[in-house]
Amino acid sequence: SSGINAEYDIKDSQKVNPEAQWALEDCNIRNKKSGMSLEIKEFVTEDGDQEYTIGGSLTDLRANSQRFNVGINGGWTLFSSELGRPLMKNKKTRELSFAKESRKIKQINFRWNARQMVDKVGKPFDENFEQVAGYFEFSSNPANEVTPSHCRMVQRNIANGRHQKLVVVKRKHIRMASKGDERWSFQYEDM
Secondary structure, eight states: OOOOBTTSOHHHHSOOOTTEEEEEEEEEEEETTTTEEEEEEEEEOTTSOEEEEEEEEEOOTTOGGGOEEEESSSSEEOEETTTTEEOEEETTTOOEEOOOOOSSEEEOEEEEETTEEEETTSOBBOTTSOBOSSOOOOOSSOTTOOEEESBEEEEEETTTOOEEEEEEEETTEEEEESSOOOOBOOOOOOO
8 A cells, every 4th residue: 555545535625616627747658568658750741841740669758759748538639748739630631740730730639448549539549659540449458558657637727728736645645736746657457
């Protein structure tokens, strides 16, 4: 046992705020089976411009290029901590990049399903973080399972997107605070 008393849950420490949203900031998104993590990758566009997309690389918890903000529930945007931009999709080429939004490029949303990070139609990434042609796998142990690791757990204001409070451990109790750099990793367990 870690000695943390989770009895004082977040729900007990404040009233529910409909203007707030829970998120995970500055996470390493990793696949334990492959030893790979999601990472930003450079590429050259058709116009010859240098841009960034996503791919997989061996996990390096210190690499800024492997740090992303993700949501916890519903539809959320993958946001690069290093670039300070969300992942976008070109409507014509379907290419994923951290380009600026335009008429041809729109923000892409993700959600968690069956321990996998999937797009809005249910297409996951494989264990090496390449896009999969099929749909997510229903399994208690899917090959595409990813784990958000070493994250800050925050509550954001929906109106402005800025984080309001962080989840921290103070005197062996889980609390909300405005400062701190507590890191959390999420492990899936079967019930």
